[in-house]
Amino acid sequence: MGNRSTAIAILFFLVTIFLVPAAYAGAADWLNPAKHASGGEDLEKAKGDYMLNCSMCHGENGDGKGDLADSLSVPPRNHTDATYMSSKTDEDLFNAISGGGASVGKAEDMPPHSTILSKKQIHGLVKYLRHLCNCQYKKK
Ligand code: HEC
Known part of the structure; x- marks a missing residue:
């Protein structure tokens, strides 16, 4: 050679x-479908949904200080408050986002989203809220 x-x-x-x-x-x-269903890409999508549908009330970083906050009768929830947020299950959060405040015994200033967002998007938002509070549900 x-x-x-x-x-x-x-x-x-x-x-x-x-x-x-x-x-x-x-x-x-x-x-691998698991690689698509989880991880950064999904969180990025959820962040987009959050910025479009939630940030005007809850604030871009989730602190409850969005542009519309002052015009509401009840202050929007501060999603960065880990103590409060860890008292809620993922299902509680899902139901509040989907059905709105009135459906879970809260103020109706929190609008329902079940007609404008898919279940998948709402699940994504629950994940995004967990990212904002850096917390999970904790049983008391
Ligand atoms: C028009 C303003 C407004 C918009 C838009 C809005 N919210 Fe809210 N949200 C509120 C207010 C006000 C409350 C507080 C209700 C209360 O404490 O009685 C609330 C409460 C909540 C709660 C309930 C927390 C608890 O106490 O159980 C969750 C979860 C939530 N919002 C998530 C979202 C998400 C996610 C979006 C976007 C898809 C969104 N909100 C859009 C105003 C808004």
Whole structure:
């Protein structure tokens, strides 16, 4: 074998051991539905939904100080208050977002969203609220 074909053989060998597994891993990632259903991408979508539908009352960072807050009869919930937020289950949050304040015994200033957001989007928002409070439900 000449130098040239040795070099080509080595190159071919390197491509095989590095690139082929990398391509496989990429494809496996892409085919795995769990990778789509969770993680950063979903949180980014939920953040978009939050900015469009919630931030004008609850504030862009969830502190309850949105532009409309002062015009409401009840202050919007501060989603960064981990003590309060951890007293609520994910289901409580889902129901409040979906059915609105009046449906869960709270002020009707909190509007229902079941007709404008899908269940998937509302589940995403619950996750996003958990991200804002950096908390989970804690049983008392
Ligand atoms: C028009 C203003 C307004 C908009 C828009 C709004 N909210 Fe609210 N929200 C409120 C107010 C006011 C309350 C407080 C109700 C109370 O304490 O009686 C509230 C309460 C809540 C609660 C209930 C917390 C608890 O005490 O159980 C959740 C969860 C919530 N909002 C999430 C959202 C999300 C998510 C969105 C966007 C999809 C949103 N809100 C949009 C005004 C708003």
